Amino acid sequence: MHLHAGSVDETARHVTHPDFITACEQRFTRSFGTPPSVEEVRSWRRSWPALLKALCRAQLAPLYVLLEYALPATGERIDALVIGKLPDGRLCVVVIELKQWTHARIDSARRGLIGIGERTVQHPARQVGGYARYLQDWVSTDELELSVRGVAVLHDAPADLVKKLRELSAHGPSADFPVLGRDDLDAGTAPELLAERLACTDLQPPAPEDVTAFLATEHQPSPGLLARAGRVIEGNDALALVGDQDLARQEVWHAVTDAQRRGRKSTIVVTGGPGTGKTVIACRLLGDLCSRHNANPRLLSPSGTLTRQLKRTVGDESRGLITTFLDKVPTSVTSNSVILLDEAHRARTYPDHQRNKFPTTLGKLMDRAAVSVLFLDERQIVRPTEGITLAQLAQHAHDNDRTFRHIDLTTQFRCNGSTAYHQWIDQLLQPHGTVSPWAGADYDLAIASDPEHFTEWVERHQSAGHTARIAAGFCWPWDSPPTPPLRREVRIAFDSPEGRRVWERPWNSRADETGLDSADVPARPFWATDKGGHDQVGCIYTAQGMEYAYNVVIIGDDLIRHNGRWEARPQASHDPALKELPPPRYLQYALNSYRVLSTRGTKGTRLYSTDRATQSYLEEVLPLHSL
Numbered sequence: 001m002h003l004h005a006g007s008v009d010e011t012a013r014h015v016t017h018p019d020f021i022t023a024c025e026q027r028f029t030r031s032f033g034t035p036p037s038v039e040e041v042r043s044w045r046r047s048w049p050a051l052l053k054a055l056c057r058a059q060l061a062p063l064y065v066l067l068e069y070a071l072p073a074t075g076e077r078i079d080a081l082v083i084g085k086l087p088d089g090r091l092c093v094v095v096i097e098l099k100q101w102t103h104a105r106i107d108s109a110r111r112g113l114i115g116i117g118e119r120t121v122q123h124p125a126r127q128v129g130g131y132a133r134y135l136q137d138w139v140s141t142d143e144l145e146l147s148v149r150g151v152a153v154l155h156d157a158p159a160d161l162v163k164k165l166r167e168l169s170a171h172g173p174s175a176d177f178p179v180l181g182r183d184d185l186d187a188g189t190a191p192e193l194l195a196e197r198l199a200c201t202d203l204q205p206p207a208p209e210d211v212t213a214f215l216a217t218e219h220q221p222s223p224g225l226l227a228r229a230g231r232v233i234e235g236n237d238a239l240a241l242v243g244d245q246d247l248a249r250q251e252v253w254h255a256v257t258d259a260q261r262r263g264r265k266s267t268i269v270v271t272g273g274p275g276t277g278k279t280v281i282a283c284r285l286l287g288d289l290c291s292r293h294n295a296n297p298r299l300l301s302p303s304g305t306l307t308r309q310l311k312r313t314v315g316d317e318s319r320g321l322i323t324t325f326l327d328k329v330p331t332s333v334t335s336n337s338v339i340l341l342d343e344a345h346r347a348r349t350y351p352d353h354q355r356n357k358f359p360t361t362l363g364k365l366m367d368r369a370a371v372s373v374l375f376l377d378e379r380q381i382v383r384p385t386e387g388i389t390l391a392q393l394a395q396h397a398h399d400n401d402r403t404f405r406h407i408d409l410t411t412q413f414r415c416n417g418s419t420a421y422h423q424w425i426d427q428l429l430q431p432h433g434t435v436s437p438w439a440g441a442d443y444d445l446a447i448a449s450d451p452e453h454f455t456e457w458v459e460r461h462q463s464a465g466h467t468a469r470i471a472a473g474f475c476w477p478w479d480s481p482p483t484p485p486l487r488r489e490v491r492i493a494f495d496s497p498e499g500r501r502v503w504e505r506p507w508n509s510r511a512d513e514t515g516l517d518s519a520d521v522p523a524r525p526f527w528a529t530d531k532g533g534h535d536q537v538g539c540i541y542t543a544q545g546m547e548y549a550y551n552v553v554i555i556g557d558d559l560i561r562h563n564g565r566w567e568a569r570p571q572a573s574h575d576p577a578l579k580e581l582p583p584p585r586y587l588q589y590a591l592n593s594y595r596v597l598s599t600r601g602t603k604g605t606r607l608y609s610t611d612r613a614t615q616s617y618l619e620e621v622l623p624l625h626s627l
Helices: 008-014 018-032 038-057 123-137 159-168 192-199 208-216 221-235 244-262 278-290 305-313 361-368 390-399 419-428 450-462 583-598 611-623
Strands: 006-007 064-071 077-087 091-099 113-116 121-122 146-154 266-271 295-302 322-324 336-340 373-376 404-410 443-448 468-472 491-498 499-505 546-555 559-562 567-569 601-609
Touching: 006 008, 006 018, 008 038, 008 064, 008 159, 018 038, 018 064, 018 546, 038 064, 038 077, 038 091, 038 146, 038 192, 038 266, 038 491, 038 559, 064 123, 064 611, 091 123, 091 208, 113 361, 121 123, 121 192, 123 146, 146 159, 221 305, 244 266, 244 278, 244 373, 244 404, 278 295, 278 373, 295 468, 295 611, 336 361, 373 390, 390 404, 419 583, 419 611, 443 611, 450 468, 450 491, 450 546, 450 601, 499 583, 559 611, 601 611
Parallel strands: 091 146, 266 373, 266 404, 295 322, 295 336, 336 373, 443 601, 468 546, 546 601
Antiparallel strands: 006 064, 064 077, 077 091, 113 121, 491 499, 559 567
């Protein structure tokens, strides 16, 4: 998909006309379901004419150009793609990333990141390199062999900024992708030199059928990409399987093999509570499938946080293979695909997306793929706009003539492998929640007497080199800006021997990238794992799917103990997705949320309630927190 396609000279004649931009806005809205932002349209108006002028001055008018070319397996778009023909007859595409930068913050210790205003972004040469790698891995085929080049065009950037950016990218793979600034595009530059700088010096106009073939090529992972990704996963010790995990992996593998041999579509559901290894099994299966001919695998998750962590674990080879699944079916999923949907319980089920009580988008995804493997824990459904159940998936398979198989994981690998703890917390967080006092010896569980005690506990474990985090119910405002300094919005008043005190902490950052000037405030996807995360409070949306060694859970006033059972108080919630629900419906989401939060710690957990009656109940069933 792209917003405009045409020869350079034709595009240059129209790009400054208001109607041209209006048509692109309309095409964007039709294609993506939402209008482009004001900032994006402003960047088009400034950058497109600058690029087209440079291309024309370089006497490249007969070449072909695509504006805003979408990479469907990633959700990203290339600003401009110039298409030409090499002397040997191969098609050549030149990736062009456009920037309006005039200044930037640069840290030589973090060479791949640049500070622009309040944002932290990729170095433009690194960004271009990622796009070029994608085109080689997903579009270049035996039938359409592509030569891919790239250049970052910073048409307003002064020489000193360009010099610094070049110094950062001078070594490593980014060195293959030049950074051009204002002076490099000067009107007095000789056409031959300008064409060389734009990586187009030897290109001839493509034939119309060449452009048509490029646009018609279906984006599929190349054998080389699959082989590299498979090797990375195979060699990653963090993704090793133990016991029941490996048994489940083999069961799924055999089911996939059987489904593909018989040519009948199949649904496989892997259920299991927190810590039973669903995510690691999904990753290992992705590695297995990467080595299987014609499997065309994808690892999807409705959780952007989990997706970012998985991409970090597997590395750059996962580009396009691991992605977030929300409201649209990835266009690269085809009839031979095997999809692995981790955290399937978080699949979106908006009322207007329903079709015969089965989520429309999820249904379309499963209809398109040959085999759908879903990893599911129904008690991790925490929003009314999410959730799918084992029974619904079984019925869907029956209604659509799909083979159905269910695999249940029981062995516990989180929470120190303590089955006793998982059974205890599951029983505690039932509506009545009647449990015997905790007497387990295989997991460090206690109640924290006050916030100062659990803060000291967290800091002690952090100092010892362990990951320790504090998470809470969404019972405080969250109005902090996405970038530091963060507001201390989580506030708990409590009594201490020194008198009435107030404990304060900020929520985790809402930014998707860690700021260049605030390395100790990790971005939202990395709050659970990166340095400094223990100084902020996480919530269900940043903790779900993650784990850390030591875990504090603050139960807010939205869930209290009254008359021998749990009661919901949605009026105490600040979660816009939940706070308007009636108490009986809110209750199950609250219980599920606190269950998820209570199962993040691999070695130990401390519980604390802001409600006095609830804290008193917890004191009856838990030992007192000790350091």
